Amino acid sequence: MLIDYAALTHPGRVRKNNEDAYLVNALDGEEPLVSGPLRSRSICKNGLLAAVADGMGGAAAGEVASREGLAAVAVYLFGHWGRLPEAEVSEALLIEALRGAVEEASKAVLRWSDDDRTARGMGSTLTSTMIWNGCAYLAQIGDSRAYLFRRGELVQLTTDQTLVHEMIAAGSLTPEQARVHPQRNMITQALGCPTPIIPVLGKVVLRRGDRLLICSDGLHGEVDDARLQAILAQAFSPRRTLEMMLEEALKNGGRDNITALLLALDDPALLLPGSGETPKVVDPDAADPDAKGSLMGRLGRMLGSR
Numbered sequence: 001m002l003i004d005y006a007a008l009t010h011p012g013r014v015r016k017n018n019e020d021a022y023l024v025n026a027l028d029g030e031e032p033l034v035s036g037p038l039r040s041r042s043i044c045k046n047g048l049l050a051a052v053a054d055g056m057g058g059a060a061a062g063e064v065a066s067r068e069g070l071a072a073v074a075v076y077l078f079g080h081w082g083r084l085p086e087a088e089v090s091e092a093l094l095i096e097a098l099r100g101a102v103e104e105a106s107k108a109v110l111r112w113s114d115d116d117r118t119a120r121g122m123g124s125t126l127t128s129t130m131i132w133n134g135c136a137y138l139a140q141i142g143d144s145r146a147y148l149f150r151r152g153e154l155v156q157l158t159t160d161q162t163l164v165h166e167m168i169a170a171g172s173l174t175p176e177q178a179r180v181h182p183q184r185n186m187i188t189q190a191l192g193c194p195t196p197i198i199p200v201l202g203k204v205v206l207r208r209g210d211r212l213l214i215c216s217d218g219l220h221g222e223v224d225d226a227r228l229q230a231i232l233a234q235a236f237s238p239r240r241t242l243e244m245m246l247e248e249a250l251k252n253g254g255r256d257n258i259t260a261l262l263l264a265l266d267d268p269a270l271l272l273p274g275s276g277e278t279p280k281v282v283d284p285d286a287a288d289p290d291a292k293g294s295l296m297g298r299l300g301r302m303l304g305s306r
Contacts, residue, residue: 057122
């Protein structure tokens with residue numbers, strides 16, 4: 001698939017260190033270059049990994065957590081997916097590899113934290129997507145987000161794993177109150193947590209002309225969805241679009257690190273969206289009852305079928 005993309009990261013106006021990181025990797029065996037320069041276009045036979053991580057921890061530990069987490073995801077996916085012969089690949093294997101990559105990334109961050117006393121307690125969010133076979137396969141830990149812009153409408157694909165989101169779901173907080181709540185940045189899952197994490201996976205079918213935005217809360221916390229949508233609607237290049245979003249976030253305070261990835265999906269192989277068709281995120285396990293993590297899959301293994 002032919003993809004045009006851009007990325008940027010900025011410390012913001014308040015923080016001294018930039019603990020955010022991003023990664024775009026074609027899973028072709030090259031060493032994953034975290035927050036490095038990007039080639040403007042790439043043909044990705046085995047898919048394209050795009051991810052954003054927002055680190056946290058004392059000293060420079062947050063920078064280490066986001067970097068090591070992203071690198072671990074890319075290395076695991078190459079070993080368990082990118083190296084597979086084309087005749088052997090399947091959606092079920094991709095889902096299993098993606099889930100395993102997130103779990104391995106959390107273990108990698110935890111190992112680093114255990115080995116370095118100055119990094120104790122460090123962690124990171126992770127929002128990643130694998131673009132493969134005309135779909136985006138999402139994996140979410142924390143509160144970095146993925147959005148899809150299609151025909152003038154912006155749809156949030158991920159759900160924030162935060163305390164305030166749980167309060168909204170329980171009816172004790174409104175979305176407006178959540179934006180200014182003192183604990184709005186308290187996440188309920190992070191890479192590097194000593195207890196097992198549960199990656200939230202999703203799948204969305206892509207259409208020609210889609211724009212996939214992945215960003216840390218330094219962007220979506222400063223720039224509301226309506227403004228992000230308005231900027232995307234101007235149809236500038238991915239790079240210029242991200243620069244405009246960064247300018248807006250800095251103008252609104254820039255109180256956190258700001259990182260964003262934007263993928264322009266204009267490949268002719270993708271179908272055009274139908275009239276009124278909106279992006280819909282589905283549980284990829286639901287299509288495969290034997291997939292790892294699904295209810296039937298877990299029951300099957302308990303009974304010894306796998």
